[in-house]
Amino acid sequence: xxxxxxxxxxxxxxxxxxxxxxxxxxxxxxxxxxxxxxxxxxxxxxxxxxxxxxxxxxxxxxxxxxxxxxxxxxxxxxxxxxxxxxxxxxxxxxxxxxxxxxxxxxxxxxxxxxxxxxxxxxxxxxxxxxxxxxxxxxxxxxxxxxxxxxxxxxxxxxxxxxxxxxxxxxxxxxxxxx
Ligand SMILES: [Fe+2]
Numbered sequence: 808x809x810x811x812x813x814x815x816x817x818x819x820x821x822x823x824x825x826x827x828x829x830x831x832x833x834x835x836x837x838x839x840x841x842x843x844x845x846x847x848x849x850x851x852x853x854x855x856x857x858x859x860x861x862x863x864x865x866x867x868x869x870x871x872x873x874x875x876x877x878x879x880x881x882x883x884x885x886x887x888x889x890x891x892x893x894x895x896x897x898x899x900x901x902x903x904x905x906x907x908x909x910x911x912x913x914x915x916x917x918x919x920x921x922x923x924x925x926x927x928x929x930x931x932x933x934x935x936x937x938x939x940x941x942x943x944x945x946x947x948x949x950x951x952x953x954x955x956x957x958x959x960x961x962x963x964x965x966x967x968x969x970x971x972x973x974x975x976x977x978x979x980x981x982x983x984x985x
Pocket of ligand 1: 888920
Protein backbone atom coordinates (compact mmCIF):
# COMPACT_ATOMS: atom_id res chain seq x y z
CA UNK A 808 0.00 0.00 0.00
CA UNK A 809 1.23 3.44 -0.96
CA UNK A 810 1.18 6.12 1.69
CA UNK A 811 1.35 9.60 0.22
CA UNK A 812 4.07 11.72 1.75
CA UNK A 813 3.71 14.68 -0.64
CA UNK A 814 1.35 15.75 -3.45
CA UNK A 815 2.01 13.34 -6.37
CA UNK A 816 2.44 16.08 -8.97
CA UNK A 817 4.25 19.38 -8.72
CA UNK A 818 3.73 20.22 -12.38
CA UNK A 819 2.60 23.85 -12.82
CA UNK A 820 -0.32 22.91 -15.04
CA UNK A 821 -4.09 22.50 -14.80
CA UNK A 822 -4.93 18.79 -14.80
CA UNK A 823 -8.42 17.60 -15.74
CA UNK A 824 -9.75 15.54 -12.83
CA UNK A 825 -12.34 12.93 -13.77
CA UNK A 826 -14.80 13.69 -10.98
CA UNK A 827 -18.04 11.76 -11.60
CA UNK A 828 -20.38 14.50 -10.35
CA UNK A 829 -18.97 17.49 -12.20
CA UNK A 830 -22.36 18.40 -13.69
CA UNK A 831 -24.11 18.28 -10.33
CA UNK A 832 -21.44 20.54 -8.88
CA UNK A 833 -21.89 22.99 -11.74
CA UNK A 834 -25.67 23.01 -11.25
CA UNK A 835 -25.94 22.99 -7.45
CA UNK A 836 -22.77 24.29 -5.81
CA UNK A 837 -22.64 27.92 -4.68
CA UNK A 838 -19.00 27.82 -5.86
CA UNK A 839 -15.77 28.80 -4.20
CA UNK A 840 -14.66 32.41 -4.39
CA UNK A 841 -12.09 34.98 -3.32
CA UNK A 842 -13.06 37.95 -1.17
CA UNK A 843 -10.50 40.73 -0.96
CA UNK A 844 -9.92 41.99 2.56
CA UNK A 845 -7.06 44.45 2.02
CA UNK A 846 -9.26 47.03 0.30
CA UNK A 847 -12.91 48.09 0.52
CA UNK A 848 -13.65 46.88 -3.03
CA UNK A 849 -15.40 43.68 -1.96
CA UNK A 850 -16.68 44.86 1.42
CA UNK A 851 -16.51 48.15 3.37
CA UNK A 852 -15.61 48.64 7.02
CA UNK A 853 -18.95 49.01 8.82
CA UNK A 854 -18.82 50.87 12.16
CA UNK A 855 -19.53 48.69 15.21
CA UNK A 856 -19.80 51.11 18.13
CA UNK A 857 -17.41 54.04 18.55
CA UNK A 858 -14.08 52.24 18.51
CA UNK A 859 -14.62 49.24 16.25
CA UNK A 860 -15.61 48.19 12.74
CA UNK A 861 -16.54 44.98 10.95
CA UNK A 862 -15.56 43.98 7.40
CA UNK A 863 -18.14 41.35 6.43
CA UNK A 864 -16.69 38.55 4.27
CA UNK A 865 -19.29 35.78 4.00
CA UNK A 866 -22.82 34.81 5.04
CA UNK A 867 -24.32 31.31 4.90
CA UNK A 868 -27.94 31.38 6.07
CA UNK A 869 -28.35 27.59 5.79
CA UNK A 870 -25.72 26.90 8.42
CA UNK A 871 -25.94 30.17 10.34
CA UNK A 872 -22.34 30.97 9.40
CA UNK A 873 -20.88 34.46 9.15
CA UNK A 874 -17.30 35.44 8.44
CA UNK A 875 -15.73 38.83 8.97
CA UNK A 876 -12.80 40.82 10.26
CA UNK A 877 -13.44 42.58 13.56
CA UNK A 878 -11.23 45.63 14.00
CA UNK A 879 -11.02 47.18 17.45
CA UNK A 880 -9.09 50.34 16.70
CA UNK A 881 -7.36 50.84 20.04
CA UNK A 882 -7.54 49.59 23.61
CA UNK A 883 -11.13 48.52 24.19
CA UNK A 884 -13.67 45.91 25.21
CA UNK A 885 -16.30 43.84 23.43
CA UNK A 886 -18.72 43.17 26.27
CA UNK A 887 -19.60 39.80 27.75
CA UNK A 888 -21.28 37.47 25.31
CA UNK A 889 -22.38 33.83 25.21
CA UNK A 890 -21.89 31.59 22.17
CA UNK A 891 -24.55 29.16 20.97
CA UNK A 892 -22.28 27.97 18.14
CA UNK A 893 -18.65 27.37 17.24
CA UNK A 894 -16.16 30.16 16.56
CA UNK A 895 -12.84 30.00 14.72
CA UNK A 896 -10.74 33.17 14.78
CA UNK A 897 -7.23 34.15 13.75
CA UNK A 898 -5.53 37.20 15.20
CA UNK A 899 -4.25 39.24 12.24
CA UNK A 900 -2.81 42.33 13.93
CA UNK A 901 -2.37 43.68 17.44
CA UNK A 902 -3.33 41.46 20.35
CA UNK A 903 -6.41 40.35 22.25
CA UNK A 904 -7.36 38.38 25.32
CA UNK A 905 -10.42 37.43 27.31
CA UNK A 906 -10.85 38.32 30.97
CA UNK A 907 -11.91 34.71 31.56
CA UNK A 908 -8.74 33.03 30.15
CA UNK A 909 -5.01 33.19 30.84
CA UNK A 910 -3.69 33.56 27.27
CA UNK A 911 -3.05 36.57 25.01
CA UNK A 912 -3.57 36.08 21.26
CA UNK A 913 -0.91 37.53 18.95
CA UNK A 914 -0.79 37.72 15.13
CA UNK A 915 -1.12 34.32 13.46
CA UNK A 916 -2.60 32.68 16.53
CA UNK A 917 -5.75 30.54 16.34
CA UNK A 918 -8.67 31.07 18.72
CA UNK A 919 -11.34 28.37 19.10
CA UNK A 920 -14.58 29.00 20.97
CA UNK A 921 -17.29 26.41 21.61
CA UNK A 922 -21.03 26.55 22.34
CA UNK A 923 -21.89 27.50 25.91
CA UNK A 924 -18.81 29.65 26.54
CA UNK A 925 -19.32 33.21 27.71
CA UNK A 926 -16.46 35.68 27.84
CA UNK A 927 -15.36 39.30 27.68
CA UNK A 928 -12.98 40.37 24.92
CA UNK A 929 -10.29 42.92 25.75
CA UNK A 930 -7.49 44.44 23.71
CA UNK A 931 -4.83 46.39 25.56
CA UNK A 932 -2.64 46.81 22.48
CA UNK A 933 -2.13 50.52 21.56
CA UNK A 934 -3.31 49.68 18.03
CA UNK A 935 -6.10 47.39 19.18
CA UNK A 936 -6.70 44.17 17.28
CA UNK A 937 -7.82 42.80 13.93
CA UNK A 938 -9.48 39.38 14.20
CA UNK A 939 -10.52 37.21 11.28
CA UNK A 940 -13.52 35.09 12.24
CA UNK A 941 -15.35 32.10 10.73
CA UNK A 942 -18.30 31.91 13.06
CA UNK A 943 -21.40 29.79 13.42
CA UNK A 944 -24.47 30.17 15.55
CA UNK A 945 -26.03 32.96 17.58
CA UNK A 946 -24.03 35.16 19.96
CA UNK A 947 -25.98 36.47 22.96
CA UNK A 948 -24.89 39.78 24.44
CA UNK A 949 -25.41 40.63 28.12
CA UNK A 950 -25.27 43.93 29.96
CA UNK A 951 -23.00 44.68 32.94
CA UNK A 952 -25.57 43.19 35.32
CA UNK A 953 -25.77 39.91 33.42
CA UNK A 954 -29.14 40.74 31.88
CA UNK A 955 -29.71 39.43 28.37
CA UNK A 956 -29.61 42.31 25.87
CA UNK A 957 -29.60 41.08 22.26
CA UNK A 958 -28.57 38.29 19.90
CA UNK A 959 -26.24 38.54 16.90
CA UNK A 960 -26.78 35.77 14.36
CA UNK A 961 -26.26 35.48 10.60
CA UNK A 962 -29.36 37.64 10.01
CA UNK A 963 -28.04 40.34 12.33
CA UNK A 964 -24.70 40.36 10.46
CA UNK A 965 -26.41 40.53 7.05
CA UNK A 966 -28.59 43.40 8.26
CA UNK A 967 -25.52 45.20 9.67
CA UNK A 968 -23.81 44.96 6.27
CA UNK A 969 -26.83 45.75 4.07
CA UNK A 970 -28.05 48.69 6.17
CA UNK A 971 -24.66 50.38 5.91
CA UNK A 972 -24.50 49.72 2.15
CA UNK A 973 -27.98 51.19 1.62
CA UNK A 974 -27.19 54.28 3.68
CA UNK A 975 -23.95 54.89 1.80
CA UNK A 976 -24.99 53.96 -1.76
CA UNK A 977 -22.63 50.99 -1.80
CA UNK A 978 -23.84 48.09 -3.98
CA UNK A 979 -24.55 44.85 -2.12
CA UNK A 980 -21.84 42.34 -3.10
CA UNK A 981 -23.44 38.99 -4.09
CA UNK A 982 -20.05 37.27 -3.59
CA UNK A 983 -20.54 37.53 0.18
CA UNK A 984 -23.62 35.26 0.13
CA UNK A 985 -22.74 31.56 0.06
FE1 LIG B 1 -16.49 35.13 21.71
